[in-house]
Amino acid sequence: MATTPGPRALWLVRHAESQGNLADARAADVGAQRLELDIRDPDVPLSATGRGQAEALGAWLRDLPAEQRPTALLSSPFTRAADTATVAVQAGGLDLPIRFDERLRERDFGAFDGMTRAGIRAEYPQEAQRRDLLGKFYYRPPGGESWADVALRVRSVLATAELRYTGERLMVVSHQAVILVFRYVLEELTERELLDIDRSEQIANSSVTRYESGADGTLQLAGANAVGHLTSADETVTEEFDASRA
Numbered sequence: 001m002a003t004t005p006g007p008r009a010l011w012l013v014r015h016a017e018s019q020g021n022l023a024d025a026r027a028a029d030v031g032a033q034r035l036e037l038d039i040r041d042p043d044v045p046l047s048a049t050g051r052g053q054a055e056a057l058g059a060w061l062r063d064l065p066a067e068q069r070p071t072a073l074l075s076s077p078f079t080r081a082a083d084t085a086t087v088a089v090q091a092g093g094l095d096l097p098i099r100f101d102e103r104l105r106e107r108d109f110g111a112f113d114g115m116t117r118a119g120i121r122a123e124y125p126q127e128a129q130r131r132d133l134l135g136k137f138y139y140r141p142p143g144g145e146s147w148a149d150v151a152l153r154v155r156s157v158l159a160t161a162e163l164r165y166t167g168e169r170l171m172v173v174s175h176q177a178v179i180l181v182f183r184y185v186l187e188e189l190t191e192r193e194l195l196d197i198d199r200s201e202q203i204a205n206s207s208v209t210r211y212e213s214g215a216d217g218t219l220q221l222a223g224a225n226a227v228g229h230l231t232s233a234d235e236t237v238t239e240e241f242d243a244s245r246a
Contacts, residue, residue, distance in 0.1 A: 014175065019037070
């Protein structure tokens with residue numbers, strides 16, 4: 001009997017807490033229009049808490065039975081995701097090469113990079129109105145990407161996975177919006193269903209959303225936004241937004 005193309009399991013891991021998450025939370029607390037960050041978004045590092053979260057992820061992977069651990073690992077090249085993957089592999093003592101794929105990068109906010117929602121409404125009132133009209137899924141910031149644009153990247157990654165990772169247990173380390181869009185594609189959600197999930201549940205840093213191959217060979221959701229590996233290690237569970245969650 002032929003093997004169904006694609007991975008037999010897919011784990012989506014949000015990067016651990018970053019300095020950008022902390023800057024976004026501080027800006028929200030004081031109503032600032034911009035984040036206090038002096039580096040570009042791809043270079044934002046993990047916070048001290050984030051490194052602990054990544055280590056807890058690695059320890060959890062190490063303690064899994066060998067037949068349940070990931071056999072392949074893809075990561076966004078952005079520092080906060082790359083370091084989450086690297087720390088987890090090192091902490092887990094795993095012989096697991098990391099492949100970096102720019103299609104897993106954070107959504108591009110274009111002209112809004114480093115701005116808060118309050119700042120966008122103050123500096124770009126017409127764009128804020130256009131975003132309200134089009135809705136979050138289809139709105140594209142000037143020079144940036146919509147969630148629909150991210151869906152094209154996600155579909156491309158999944159097509160590659162069908163060719164390269166058949167039979168593998170594939171772990172992907174990426175970003176909040178990207179993981180939500182993976183759910184949109186894999187579960188064939190509507191725009192409304194996706195945005196309902198986004199409104200009702202924040203994806204925790206270093207959380208695991210897991211899919212397993214069903215009887216028909218397709219990937220089925222087996223667990224979303226799991227953080228048991230963090231709580232069992234007494235690591236802080238954080239759910240800060242990614243910057244400019246517009």
